[in-house]
Structures are given as C-alpha cells and as structure tokens.
Amino acid sequence: MVWLRRTTHYLFIVVVAVNSTLLTINAGDYIFYTDWMWTSFVVFSISQSTMLAVGAIYYMLFTGVPGTATYYATIMTIYTWVAKGAWFALGYPYDFIVVPVWIPSAMLLDLSYWATRRNKHAAIIIGGTLVGLSFPLFNMVNLLLVRDPLEVAFKYPRPTLPAYMTPIEPQVGKFYNSPVALGSGAGAVLTVPIAALGAKLNTWTYRWMAA
Numbered sequence: 001m002v003w004l005r006r007t008t009h010y011l012f013i014v015v016v017a018v019n020s021t022l023l024t025i026n027a028g029d030y031i032f033y034t035d036w037m038w039t040s041f042v043v044f045s046i047s048q049s050t051m052l053a054v055g056a057i058y059y060m061l062f063t064g065v066p067g068t069a070t071y072y073a074t075i076m077t078i079y080t081w082v083a084k085g086a087w088f089a090l091g092y093p094y095d096f097i098v099v100p101v102w103i104p105s106a107m108l109l110d111l112s113y114w115a116t117r118r119n120k121h122a123a124i125i126i127g128g129t130l131v132g133l134s135f136p137l138f139n140m141v142n143l144l145l146v147r148d149p150l151e152v153a154f155k156y157p158r159p160t161l162p163a164y165m166t167p168i169e170p171q172v173g174k175f176y177n178s179p180v181a182l183g184s185g186a187g188a189v190l191t192v193p194i195a196a197l198g199a200k201l202n203t204w205t206y207r208w209m210a211a
Helices: 002-027 030-036 038-063 068-089 103-115 120-144 149-155 179-210
Strands: none
Touching (some): 002 038, 002 068, 038 068, 038 120, 038 179, 068 103, 103 120, 120 179
C-alpha cells in the first residue's frame, strides 16, 4: 500500500499546484489589478499566501525534509510561467500575467521548520505567520518591477471580460492607504489555520491509506 499512499500524496500536490496556477492566471493579470487596484492586491495576497501555505506544508511534512516547501513553490512558479505562454501565443505581452513571488516566503517556511528541528507545530505557527507576513512585501516589489498596469490593461484588454467590466481609472487610497500592511496583517492571521489544515490533511491521508 505504500505506492498507493505516495500516489495519493503526489496527486494532491499536483492538484494544489495546478490550482494555484489557475488562480494566478484568473486573478493575477493586469485587468484584475486595474479594476480593483489595491483592494485586489490584498485579496490576491491572502489567496496566494494561503494557497502556498496549504500545499507547501503538506509536501514538507510528507517528506520531512527542510527545503521541500521551496521546491514546491518552484513548481508553482514554473507552472505559472509556462501558462503565461498561452497568453503570449494570443498576442499578449509575456508579462501580462504577474507571477507571484512564492519562493522567498516558502524559504522562510523551510527555515522555520529547520531551525526548530523539524517541529511541526512551530512550522505551522511560525512558518505560517512568516509566509502571510512576507508574501505581500515580496509581491509588491515584484509589481514595482513590471510595466505600468494601467497602460497594459488599456492596450491589451482581456477578451474574456464582458463589455461592462472594461478597465476604469482606479481610485488609489479610496479604501485604505497601505495595502501591503493590510495584506500582511490579514495574511499572517489567516495563513496559520490554513497551514494547520495542510498539516492535518497530511495526517488524514496517512490514516485513510492505513485503514
């Protein structure tokens, strides 16, 4: 039954990684940032940090090897970069999809697991908090390095959007003035229970396969 257990684990890992790629493609392009501006940045930060946490800690506890979370984040990154090629084939610029910076946050998760001598609960609490806090910071730096979202959004409108959802001039600062701080704060709170869920899924899978 060992092969079936491992197949189940790897299948879950692939599903989560693919879903994170689809989430990025659907919610991480310039149109999404343009329509909702910094409100979307907070939502995007929370969704991506929690997606990273649940898959990375599941994979890391499955192998028990520090560094596995970074490997998982690398898989997510490669998937998304490859998926960007589909938009490029349609005539869009290759940077139309903003690829999140998952890898540094995953490295912090690995570091917390390694520094606490593979303590699962420390990885959940400390690592989950670090992932939620750091991802918006790294992702904001990433956004500052790409082309102007408004310029690209108006020049290359997403064809799947209906006419009434055409890009509009955003009202920056309408809701709050620090999207990074809000994204980090909310992410730090929400990523911990999601990381615990990833750890619990790992336990449930073992119990289910042993039954």
